[in-house]
Amino acid sequence: MKKVFYERPYRFIFIPLAVAAILSLVSFIVMQLWNNLLPDILHVGVITFWQAMGIFVLCKILFGFGKGGRHGWGGGAPWMRRHMEQRFRNMSPEEQEKFKAKMRDRMCNWEGRGPDFGRFGRQWNDFKNEPEQENKDQ
Known part of the structure; x- marks a missing residue:
């Protein structure tokens, strides 16, 4: 048996109870909103x-459980986008090409599907020109 069971046995009881409590609370809220509106x-x-619990679970299955703010270049917090742009600017040309190839593999070459295809139509070097354009405007 693993050592984990002996170190913190309370979490194997607390976590399922917390999940059940949260599911019950959300189901109650869904029921109240539905019945009142x-x-x-x-x-x-x-x-x-x-x-109400069935509707909530069905919606989670159909629409997903949410993955946070990591949705490519355009998603997430603005500070994260600035951070990634700064990192890309500081890369050497060889590192940039390596990074582009890695991202193309991860995104299944979605950049070739047109400019209106989600966030992936953005050109790699567009943001290099953005700060220069902002400085010209000022």
């Missing part, structure tokens, strides 16, 4: 706690 607006029936 939708019957008057859309003329639908009221739902029970278990139906």
Whole structure:
């Protein structure tokens, strides 16, 4: 048996209880919002706690569980974008090409699908010119 079970056995009890409590709280909130808003607006029936839990779980399965702010160059916090731009500017040309090749492999060459295809249509060197353009405007 692993040492983990002996060091912190409380987490194997606490974590499932915390997950159940959060799921119950969210289901209760979904039920209350549904029952207080939708019957008057859309003329639908009221739902029970278990139906609200089912709707919540179904939505999580269909629409995902959320992955935070890491969605390519355009997603996430603005400070992260500035940080990545600064890193890219400080790379040598060989490192830039290596980085571009690695990103192309990760994104399955999505950059060739057109400028309107999500965040991946952005050209690599566009942001190199952005600070210069901002300085010219000022």
